[in-house]
Amino acid sequence: MKFAARQTFVGNTDYRLLPLRFRRLPWDQDRVLITSMSGDWLIAQRNDFERAVSGQLDSGESLFADMESRFLITADPGRSTLAPLLSQYRTRKDYLAEGPKLHIFVVSLRCHHTCAYCQVSRQAVGQTTFDMTESTARHAVDRLFDWPAKTLTIEFQGGEPLLRFDRVQQLTELIERRNHTEKRALRFVIASTLHDLTDEQLSFMREHGFELSTSLDGPEWLHNLNRPRPERDSYRRTLEGIERGRRVLGDGAVSALTTLTRRSLEVPKEIIDEYRKLGFHSISLRPLSPYGFARKTNARHGYTMGEFLKFYETALDHLLQINREGYFLEETYTRMLLSLLLTPFSHGYVDLRSPTGAGLGAVVYDYDGRVYPSDEARMLAAMGDHSFALGRVDESIETWMSSPGMQRVLDAGVAEALPTCADCAYVPLCGADPIDHYARQGDSIGHRPTSDFCRKQMGLFDALLRRWEQGSSLDREILEGWALRATRREGVLEAA
Amino acid sequence: MSTIEVRLDAGVFSADIVTKAAHRYTGAYFVEIKSGTADFIVELTPKHVELDTSQVAKQLRNDALDEKLRAVIRSETQDIHAVLVEAALHQALPSKSGQGR
Numbered sequence: 001m002k003f004a005a006r007q008t009f010v011g012n013t014d015y016r017l018l019p020l021r022f023r024r025l026p027w028d029q030d031r032v033l034i035t036s037m038s039g040d041w042l043i044a045q046r047n048d049f050e051r052a053v054s055g056q057l058d059s060g061e062s063l064f065a066d067m068e069s070r071f072l073i074t075a076d077p078g079r080s081t082l083a084p085l086l087s088q089y090r091t092r093k094d095y096l097a098e099g100p101k102l103h104i105f106v107v108s109l110r111c112h113h114t115c116a117y118c119q120v121s122r123q124a125v126g127q128t129t130f131d132m133t134e135s136t137a138r139h140a141v142d143r144l145f146d147w148p149a150k151t152l153t154i155e156f157q158g159g160e161p162l163l164r165f166d167r168v169q170q171l172t173e174l175i176e177r178r179n180h181t182e183k184r185a186l187r188f189v190i191a192s193t194l195h196d197l198t199d200e201q202l203s204f205m206r207e208h209g210f211e212l213s214t215s216l217d218g219p220e221w222l223h224n225l226n227r228p229r230p231e232r233d234s235y236r237r238t239l240e241g242i243e244r245g246r247r248v249l250g251d252g253a254v255s256a257l258t259t260l261t262r263r264s265l266e267v268p269k270e271i272i273d274e275y276r277k278l279g280f281h282s283i284s285l286r287p288l289s290p291y292g293f294a295r296k297t298n299a300r301h302g303y304t305m306g307e308f309l310k311f312y313e314t315a316l317d318h319l320l321q322i323n324r325e326g327y328f329l330e331e332t333y334t335r336m337l338l339s340l341l342l343t344p345f346s347h348g349y350v351d352l353r354s355p356t357g358a359g360l361g362a363v364v365y366d367y368d369g370r371v372y373p374s375d376e377a378r379m380l381a382a383m384g385d386h387s388f389a390l391g392r393v394d395e396s397i398e399t400w401m402s403s404p405g406m407q408r409v410l411d412a413g414v415a416e417a418l419p420t421c422a423d424c425a426y427v428p429l430c431g432a433d434p435i436d437h438y439a440r441q442g443d444s445i446g447h448r449p450t451s452d453f454c455r456k457q458m459g460l461f462d463a464l465l466r467r468w469e470q471g472s473s474l475d476r477e478i479l480e481g482w483a484l485r486a487t488r489r490e491g492v493l494e495a496a
Numbered sequence: 497m498s499t500i501e502v503r504l505d506a507g508v509f510s511a512d513i514v515t516k517a518a519h520r521y522t523g524a525y526f527v528e529i530k531s532g533t534a535d536f537i538v539e540l541t542p543k544h545v546e547l548d549t550s551q552v553a554k555q556l557r558n559d560a561l562d563e564k565l566r567a568v569i570r571s572e573t574q575d576i577h578a579v580l581v582e583a584a585l586h587q588a589l590p591s592k593s594g595q596g597r
Contacts, residue, residue, distance in 0.1 A: 017569060019577035024562065037577065053568055082580065089584040096585070420519070423566050449523030 015057070015068070015075040018085070022049060023425035026462055032425075033465065038088035039340065039428035040070040043469065092428065094346035095353055095361055098149040102350060102362040104375060105140060105171055106157050107132045108164040109367055109382075113193065113234065115227050123159065131164050132367040139393035140365040141174045146397045147363075151185040155213075157375070159367075162192050165201050172208050189213055193227075194241025195234075202248040212245045214238060216256040216278075218264060218271035226261055242278065257284030257332070260311070262303050268315040276322060276329055284332040285315055287456070289376070289439075305452045309459040316463060320471075323478045330482045337460055338483035340429040341468070350374065352431035354415035359390065359406050369393045371400055373409055376435045388435055409434050412444035420448035426461050500542075502553045503535040509560050513567055514538065517559040521552070 019037040024046065032049050035041040044052075048063055052073065057064050059075065067073045071085040095101075109123045109130035123130040132140075144152065154175060156168050172188060179186060190205070191213045205212070216238055217223040223235040245254040258264065258271055275283045287308045315331070322329050336349050350357025351374075359373030369392050372378040377388035387408060390400035400406060412434035415421045424430070436453050437446030448454045468479050504514055511529075514536045518527050524547055525540040538556060542549055 017572045019573040019580065020569060022562075022565075024558070029558070037580065050565060053565055086580060086584040089580065093585065423516075447522070449520055 015055075015059075015064070015073045017053065018071050018074055018082075020072045021423060021425040021427065025466075027466055034067075034072055035425045035428050036071045036085070036088075037428060038071070038085060038092050038344070040072075040088065040344070041341075041425075042066050042070055042072070088344055091344055092346055095348070095357070096355065098151075099147050100359070100361055100363045101149045101151055101348070102153045102155065103144050103147075104155045104157050104362065104364040105132070105137075106159070106364065106367045106378070107137075107161045107167040107171070109159040110163045111158055111160040111193075112163075112195065113160075113227055113229055125163065130159070130367055132167055132365075133369075134167075134170070136365075136367070136369040136393055137167060137171050138174065139369065141171065141178060143363075143365070143371075143393055143397060144175065145178055145182050145184075149184070151187070153187045153189060155189040155191060157191045160193055160195075161190055162194075162196060162201065165204075169204055172204075176208070187211070192241075193234075193238060194245060195229075195237040197241045197244055202244060206248050210249065210253070212241075212249065212254045214242065214245075214254070214256050215259060216242070216275070217258050217261075218267065219274045222263060222267065222271070225263060226259065239278070251279070255282060255284075256280060257286055259286050260288065260308070265303055265307055265311040268311050269318050272315060272318050272322065272329070276327060281328050282330050282332055282335075283319075285312065286333075289379075289436075305455045305459070308456070309463070312460065313463055316467065320467070320475055320478060324474060328481075330485065334460070334464065335482040335485060337429075337464055338468075338479055341461070341464060342480055342483040351433055351436075354413070354427070354430065354432045356409060356413035356432045356434060358388075358409050358413070358433075358435055359401070360413075363390075363400075365393055371395075373406060374435055376439060377405070380435070380439060387438065408438075408444055412437070412446070418445060418448075420454075424458075426458060429461070430457050498541075500540045500549055500552055502538045502540065502556050504538065504557070504560055506532070506534055506536055509536065509564060510567075511536065513560060513563045516563045516566075517556060520559055521556065525552075 020034055022032045022034045025031050025033060025043065030046055031043055032046045033041055033043055034049060044063055044066075048057075051057055052063065052067060057067070057073075064073070064075075068075055071082070071088070074080050074082065110125050110127055111123070112125050144154070154171075156171070158164075161168055168190065175186065188205075188208055188210045189212075190210055194212060194214045204210075215227065217226045220235040223238065224232055227234045227238075229237070242254055242256065256275070264271060271285075272283060287305075288302060316334065319329055319331055319334075336347055336352070339345060339347060340352075348361075350361035353361055357374070358377065362374055364372040364375055364378045366372065366378055366381075370378075370381065371390045371393060372381065373388055373390055380387065381389055386405075388405040390403050390405050412418065413432050415427050415430055415432040418432060421427050421430070421432070433453050434444035434446075437451060438444040440452055441447060441450070446453070464479070468476060471479070504517075509517075511531065514529060518529055518538050521527055521540055524544070525542055528539040528541075530537040530539065540549075540552060540556070
């Protein structure tokens, strides 16, 4: 049997470019990362890429096939279809389809901690005027079911929500009663210090399938330093809460995250080792935010994004080492970024969406009946800036969506249309965060060359891409394992 | 602090490309662009004394080349980009409108 010549099977060798972006690799300026509009990507020599852009690529070259398979070019339009690219793009933007899924209920601003980095502007334990009223709670539940999402995550926050647990119970029961007819999939999360957690509270949480999200900043000395109570026993109380929560709700129902102060940056390995010691399989390393008390104490506790990225690189290497030793421990934000890099799927994290997740992916019902598109917008309002307030719980969601606050969000809410972002190779995997830019730079569009958000995202994507490209096969396997795990669960990255 | 001057050939680079490339340096430098007869002159003045400026002229020239490449890509793909996004998101509408009261 004689095969026809290879050229017989090659169609029209002309090709045209499809929408794409590129970036020189910081660790190798002769190569570029090239991304498609849906976020598929490859790495190539820059001079080969330049030939591709100028129409000089030969159909026999491997780069031709690679670029075609990733929808960076299309050859022979008569025999090609772009339907898979449309499908990929729609899949990546799947979070747009049903509106907000994350609904945050702030039942009280009161808290017994005096954390210097508190983003929430908490109130003293006796200040009950900062609790959500029954009327506000009932209106908020009505609004919750006005949204079309088939899956609703209800997160109770504070302050310390356990200080108004009766309101948490009432809201939960109202929501479940209403859901008898609505038939949505419900997920309840409580973001709490877990201090003073009672058996009755735990029993209620077990009955309603709650997940617990708490804060653990690292070893005892660091946690007590960052999260002071008058009794100086914050660490002990947190550990007791975690243990009791695990006993009643199961190990998987209790997660923790770390807020990083300047002191934290000195001890990345100690923080991670503490989580391993306590049997956690995930850790969230969260830099400080420019809100609430954190802004006031920034000079004492703050640091530059460059210092955070240096910390992150050390932390990531240590996490990889722990995983190589056979203990599974992932970083949640890294898991999410890897899922964007290494899988075609959408994600549940509202801060990294384009169009923005503020108001389109999440809604916050504050204790006083005001409504915000994100927790950060609520924090700004607590600081006296109501630029992003949507309205009140007794108004319709259509009123919220057409409010000046939502208009401000939407005006700067599409990353692909923002200056500099529009040309960034990472933009198909990144998000617009207009409220963060407003808080840091006084402008919701922001200035990318001085944007901490941009520097952080680029720094993290670069660090992960480099490790994935240059790491051992075991390292790749570990990182891919985190990415695939991210497609099966959506972390709620908030805690008290 | 001393100002670094980078000349870019106006026959190769358009004002738009030079501006886009120079904008990337506005975080660390005060930037001024002057238009000469044959060149654009980009003046970069460091905002901080400790800034390492040894490679900045080479980096800016590379960035200008990259911006030129981006302009070619944009010109060839912007129409199809708009069509594809519209087609892809056409079905991404809420399945049920809110019933606010």
